[in-house]
Amino acid sequence: MKTVKGITWKNWARTCESTPEKILYPSSIEEVSSIVKEASKQKKTIRVVGAGHSFTSLVKTEEWLVSLDSLSGIEQFDEENSMVTVLGGTRLFQLGEALGRAGYAQENLGDINVQSIAGAISTGTHGTGLEFGNLSTQVMELSLVTAYGEILTISEKQNPHYFKACLVSLGGLGIIVKVKLKMIKSLVYEYRSEKVNYSQFEQQLDHYIAANRHFEFYLFPFSDIVQIKTMNISDRKPQSLSFHHFNNLFLENYLFFILSEICRLFPKSSRSISRLSAKAVGSTAIAANSYELFATPRLVKFREIEYCIPLYHFKSALQEIRKCIEAKQHQVHFPIECRTVKADDIWLSPSYQRDSAYIAFHMYKGMPYEEYFQDMESIMKKYEGRPHWGKMHNQSKEELLSLYPKLPEFLTIRNELDPQGIFLNDYMKRLWI
Numbered sequence: 001m002k003t004v005k006g007i008t009w010k011n012w013a014r015t016c017e018s019t020p021e022k023i024l025y026p027s028s029i030e031e032v033s034s035i036v037k038e039a040s041k042q043k044k045t046i047r048v049v050g051a052g053h054s055f056t057s058l059v060k061t062e063e064w065l066v067s068l069d070s071l072s073g074i075e076q077f078d079e080e081n082s083m084v085t086v087l088g089g090t091r092l093f094q095l096g097e098a099l100g101r102a103g104y105a106q107e108n109l110g111d112i113n114v115q116s117i118a119g120a121i122s123t124g125t126h127g128t129g130l131e132f133g134n135l136s137t138q139v140m141e142l143s144l145v146t147a148y149g150e151i152l153t154i155s156e157k158q159n160p161h162y163f164k165a166c167l168v169s170l171g172g173l174g175i176i177v178k179v180k181l182k183m184i185k186s187l188v189y190e191y192r193s194e195k196v197n198y199s200q201f202e203q204q205l206d207h208y209i210a211a212n213r214h215f216e217f218y219l220f221p222f223s224d225i226v227q228i229k230t231m232n233i234s235d236r237k238p239q240s241l242s243f244h245h246f247n248n249l250f251l252e253n254y255l256f257f258i259l260s261e262i263c264r265l266f267p268k269s270s271r272s273i274s275r276l277s278a279k280a281v282g283s284t285a286i287a288a289n290s291y292e293l294f295a296t297p298r299l300v301k302f303r304e305i306e307y308c309i310p311l312y313h314f315k316s317a318l319q320e321i322r323k324c325i326e327a328k329q330h331q332v333h334f335p336i337e338c339r340t341v342k343a344d345d346i347w348l349s350p351s352y353q354r355d356s357a358y359i360a361f362h363m364y365k366g367m368p369y370e371e372y373f374q375d376m377e378s379i380m381k382k383y384e385g386r387p388h389w390g391k392m393h394n395q396s397k398e399e400l401l402s403l404y405p406k407l408p409e410f411l412t413i414r415n416e417l418d419p420q421g422i423f424l425n426d427y428m429k430r431l432w433i
Contacts (some may be wrong), residue, residue, distance in 0.1 A: 001031050002070065009065060011052040013301055014365065015392070020065040027070040028141065029151060029177045036175065037149035039064055039140060039422055047425055048171050050119025051091065053112060054390035055304055056282030057427035058123070058170060070263035071177060074098050082184065083140055088118035088177045104183045105290050108132040108214070111337075113295035115245035118176040122170045123390035124349050126358060127294060128339030129214040131309075134351060136167040137344050147418040151177070164406075165413045168348040170209035170389055172428055173417050189214075190234035191293045193227060193284040198322075201226045205315060209340055214294075218335035219318065222271045222323045225278035227335070231294075244286050245297075253299040259333065260300055260364040267331040267367065274333040302334060303369045306360035307380035308350035311340060314357040317383045321359070324379060330372045334362035347406035350386040358388070397431055 002025040010017040021044070026032045039046050047059040048066045059065065068089030068249060076085040084104070086095060093113040099105050108127040115125060121142075126134035141155035144166060152174070154162045166173055200209075201217070208215050209401045214231040259277065263270045286293075309317055321336065337360040341351045350356065363369035377385075377394060386403050387393035401407050418424070426433070 001026050001035075008197055009049070009052075011054060011059075012053050013053075013303065015055050016060050017304060018060045018062055020061050021063050023065045023067060025067050025070045029071070029145070032066070032071070032145050032175055032177050033149045033151060035064070035066060036147065036422070040147060040149070040420065043420075044422075045425065046422055048118070048175050048423075050089065050116030051114045053115050053119070054123060054394045056390065057425070058390070059109050059386075059425070060427060061425050066175065068175075068177070069092045072116075075178065077102060077104075079168075082182055083180050084183050085178060085180045086117050088116065088179065090117050091115065092117060092120060093295070096294075099183060100289055100291055103186050105186045106135075106138060106181065107184050108135070108138075109291065110135070111216075111289075111292035111295055112298055113176055117179050117181075121167065121176065121179065121259045122169055122171050124279075124351075124388065125345075125390065126339070126351070127214065128216045128341065128358075129212070130209055130340045130342055130355060131213060133342045133344040134168075134346075134349060136347075136349060137342075139179055140182055141180035142166060142176050144174040145177055146174045147420060147422045154178075162299070162413060162417075164345060164347050165410050167346045169410075170348075170415050170428060172423050172432070174423065179302060186239055187290045188234050188236060188287055189231040189293055190236060190285060190287045193281070195225050195227050195278070195281040195283075198224045199433060201228070202315060202318070209311075216337065216339045217323065218337055220278035220335050221274045221330070221332050223275045223278040225275075225281065227278070227281045231290070234287050238288045238292075239286055241286070241288050241292055244284070244288075247284075248296045249293075249299075251415075253297060257300045263331070263333045264364055264366045270331040270333040271329075274335075277319075277333065277335070289377045293352065301365040302362045303365065303373070304360055304362045304391050305373050305377060305393055306337075306358055306391040306394075307377070307385035308341070308356045308358050308388065309380060309383040309385045311355040311357050312431055313383040314338075317357070317359065317379060320379050321376065326351045328371075328375060330375070331367070332361075332363060332372055334364060336361055346403050347410050348389070348404060351389060352404065352406070360388075360391070360403055395431075397408055397433070
């Protein structure tokens with residue numbers, strides 16, 4: 001097993017860093033179990049890292065950091081039951097490519113595919129489309145290494161009293177080392193992007209949500225232009241994505257990086273650049289395999305908060321967001337990303353028991369974000385907002401208890417599975433203890 005000492009770990013967004021006593025790279029489930037047993041013996045805490053795409057201090061530790069990068073790959077295809085068994089460190093893009101070669105796919109994905117499957121599940125990562133829940137709803141079974149070093153198989157049939165707690169757990173119950181996911185036959189989607197005027201868009205929002213398998217949109221601060229993105233099943237043949245990928249890489253990363261640097265150096269230009277970006281949105285229609293279309297590269301670094309609100313508040317929240325940005329003249333040029341997710345029954349899922357709208361706010365790295373995020377968070381709280389667990393937020397334990405009716409039961413299970421707090425760090429203690 002590879003072990004590294006004296007290395008400073010940083011997350012993708014560079015919002016968090018720490019120098020763990022050591023970083024361990026187990027390559028088997030048995031090695032994970034032995035690490036936990038040794039940590040318990042030495043009274044060390046453990047945090048587990050995937051791709052480091054959480055914006056919070058979720059995995060920050062000065063003690064032991066465990067990476068599952070060497071515990072990766074597909075273990076088994078179960079075509080008869082349409083399920084695939086995957087090791088916890090497998091990245092989503094690796095899984096998508098492997099499933100694609102076998103003629104299968106995940107039913108939904110988010111807009112970034114570099115996360116590990118265990119990390120994506122643990123933080124409630126989601127895509128868009130009101131027919132679909134977040135990624136955790138695709139889990140049929142998981143294997144968890146507990147604080148005692150035991151390997152528990154957890155599903156609706158085995159240890160069912162733990163199942164709904166483990167599906168979104170922030171790594172606070174143990175280490176997810178294996179996941180059994182439902183899969184679907186690979187689909188060809190037609191992806192469309194277009195821009196519409198906000199007033200027209202607002203009138204048709206309910207139709208867009210209901211009429212499209214996958215639908216998301218982007219609000220541009222200080223602009224009446226909305227970018228709409230849809231994906232629906234198509235009988236067209238898959239096309240080459242070379243130009244599409246180049247366009248995403250060039251326009252949404254390299255060119256946007258230059259514009260973002262201008263905003264950082266000259267913050268008052270944010271209004272004009274946001275409007276320029278909105279006008280630059282073109283019309284696109286392309287057919288390809290689903291896993292090739294869900295995600296896009298993200299090279300421009302930013303800060304982010306994202307909140308989940310009940311779907312019936314969507315229009316009111318959007319109106320208030322637009323008014324607030326105009327009234328406060330927030331110097332922001334990043335578009336606001338909006339998606340929809342089906343209700344579920346996972347205890348710590350932001351979509352617990354309600355069809356949901358997710359609204360994500362971004363600020364370019366190096367630009368002041370505090371006042372903008374504070375104002376947007378205030379609006380989200382007004383509309384019963386629950387924070388995305390992988391994004392920045394300022395919720396206290398008391399507020400989280402009011403938002404998540406199953407949180408007390410989750411914490412009871414957490415204390416049962418990890419009474420010594422091996423899997424906790426200071427950030428998680430602030431949320432839960």
